[in-house]
Amino acid sequence: MNDELRVAVVGAGPAGLYVADSLLLQNEVPVRVDVYDRLPTPFGLLRYGVAPDHLKMKSLSKVLQRTLDDERVRFVGGVTVGREVPVDDLRAAYHAVVHTFGASSDRRLGVPGEELDGSASATRFVHWYSGHPDVAADAFDLSAESVAVIGVGNVAVDVSRILVKDVEALRRTDIPSNVLDVLSSSRVREVHVLGRRGPAHATFTSKELRELGELEGVDVVVNPAELELDEGAEQRAQADPDVQRNLSLLREWAERPRTGAARSLHLHFWSRPLELRGGERVEQVVVERTAVDESGAVRATGERWTLPAQLVLRCVGYRGVPVEGVPFDDGTCTVPAHEGRVLREGGVSTGEYVAGWIGRGPVGVLGTNRSDAESVVERLLADAPGLQRRDDVDIPARLRSSGTVVVDGAGWAAIDAAEIALGAEQGRPREKLATWDGLLEAAGLGAHGRG
Numbered sequence: 001m002n003d004e005l006r007v008a009v010v011g012a013g014p015a016g017l018y019v020a021d022s023l024l025l026q027n028e029v030p031v032r033v034d035v036y037d038r039l040p041t042p043f044g045l046l047r048y049g050v051a052p053d054h055l056k057m058k059s060l061s062k063v064l065q066r067t068l069d070d071e072r073v074r075f076v077g078g079v080t081v082g083r084e085v086p087v088d089d090l091r092a093a094y095h096a097v098v099h100t101f102g103a104s105s106d107r108r109l110g111v112p113g114e115e116l117d118g119s120a121s122a123t124r125f126v127h128w129y130s131g132h133p134d135v136a137a138d139a140f141d142l143s144a145e146s147v148a149v150i151g152v153g154n155v156a157v158d159v160s161r162i163l164v165k166d167v168e169a170l171r172r173t174d175i176p177s178n179v180l181d182v183l184s185s186s187r188v189r190e191v192h193v194l195g196r197r198g199p200a201h202a203t204f205t206s207k208e209l210r211e212l213g214e215l216e217g218v219d220v221v222v223n224p225a226e227l228e229l230d231e232g233a234e235q236r237a238q239a240d241p242d243v244q245r246n247l248s249l250l251r252e253w254a255e256r257p258r259t260g261a262a263r264s265l266h267l268h269f270w271s272r273p274l275e276l277r278g279g280e281r282v283e284q285v286v287v288e289r290t291a292v293d294e295s296g297a298v299r300a301t302g303e304r305w306t307l308p309a310q311l312v313l314r315c316v317g318y319r320g321v322p323v324e325g326v327p328f329d330d331g332t333c334t335v336p337a338h339e340g341r342v343l344r345e346g347g348v349s350t351g352e353y354v355a356g357w358i359g360r361g362p363v364g365v366l367g368t369n370r371s372d373a374e375s376v377v378e379r380l381l382a383d384a385p386g387l388q389r390r391d392d393v394d395i396p397a398r399l400r401s402s403g404t405v406v407v408d409g410a411g412w413a414a415i416d417a418a419e420i421a422l423g424a425e426q427g428r429p430r431e432k433l434a435t436w437d438g439l440l441e442a443a444g445l446g447a448h449g450r451g
């Protein structure tokens with residue numbers, strides 16, 4: 001390395017921007033960081049994953065924006081690494097490349113009927129209510145009266161809450177206005193959340209779970225018989241205060257009399273979906289009851305019940321997808337690495353690192369990425385004296401001169417300003433531009449038929 005460390009970060013979500021920030025905060029070496037993203041906008045899951053009504057979490061974008069505003073950082077948006085720019089070109093042009101491209105797809109449920117109309121992944125539903133440009137505004141109509149939400153993680157909680165929450169409470173958020181319109185005319189009356197194991201094994205956190213019990217006009221329904229704990233579950237609850245808090249919330253709700261509210265939210269445990277049934281559209285979920293055996297493992301009981309549902313949202317976890325030219329472990333859907341250093345052909349790949357969900361899998365809250373980024377940057381800095389740039393080229397400039405559309409920091413600032421202005425017209429914090437053409441036009445790049 002000569003005088004200045006040049007780093008490419010692939011993915012402008014929280015993980016990538018925390019990596020950039022950690023690089024800026026160190027004093028060992030002068031740095032320049034280019035943050036690439038497939039989308040014309042930064043913030044990844046914070047913009048397109050965190051629920052719109054989680055305003056405090058959403059406000060983290062102000063902190064991440066400060067990183068982008070630093071003169072040593074450039075945003076390189078609308079550029080797909082592996083397509084518009086080969087990874088090997090980045091590895092040659094920068095001392096180091098840090099992959100932080102997240103887990104953008106969803107896990108499969110693996111049951112018959114999963115492909116029926118009316119069965120959708122949480123990724124798609126969350127993208128829709130977050131105004132993601134890859135999902136059409138009319139992708140969901142909420143004409144269903146009964147919705148099955150599969151999985152008992154925090155995504156299932158978010159999705160269920162958005163489905164039953166009073167729409168007036170969402171008007172103060174940046175949820176897109178077309179989504180507000182659909183929610184206003186929603187026919188959803190019942191939401192059934194299905195957990196394939198017992199309540200002590202649910203992955204939702206108590207802070208998120210508690211919000212469900214506070215929703216106006218919603219009866220939360222829990223079967224007390226499903227809350228009985230076996231010895232293993234008891235031990236789990238003793239060891240984890242969050243599990244204990246979840247259980248006491250669930251017990252409280254199990255005792256609450258129903259008020260006859262217009263909407264009800266049912267939390268079912270020991271309920272494994274076996275099949276989605278319907279004609280063209282999904283109509284039912286066939287569910288099998290599960291139980292624990294003597295060894296504490298979950299087993300099928302053979303007992304089945306049928307849940308009518310005209311919409312099924314599969315919230316069974318995110319999944320990383322490979323980027324052309326980047327090593328990928330098909331089993332874990334992550335980039336293989338040892339302590340943040342990417343492994344290629346069994347050895348450490350010099351100057352190539354990974355952080356965030358594409359490194360450790362889709363678990364942990366946003367803040368987990370902060371410590372993850374710090375430790376990767378520590379390793380990168382330890383390696384820095386031996387890192388080389390083979391190619392003295394400015395990749396964003398080269399992309400632009402070859403006609404590739406690149407949204408830079410000013411382009412993103414223009415999108416941001418346009419969205420805030422549109423929102424202000426409606427007395428709302430922001431109206432997201434939810435199409436590729438809309439985003440690129442606002443960035444001053446005209447419509448380029450992307451998407």
Ligand code: NAP
Pocket residue numbers: 054107108109110150151152153154155156158195196197201202203204208272273315316317318362363364365
């Ligand atoms: P998750 O916590 O891994 O939950 C996935 C759920 O799907 C689990 O209940 C899992 O059950 C179930 N599941 C998996 N495969 C299944 C199958 N074939 N059939 C039935 N159920 C199945 O994932 P997530 O909810 O997508 O959340 C991802 C991460 O983002 C988590 O770390 C979460 O905390 C975080 N997040 C946080 C917030 C927040 O802080 N507000 C919001 C959203 C997401 P098993 O446990 O039995 O496998």
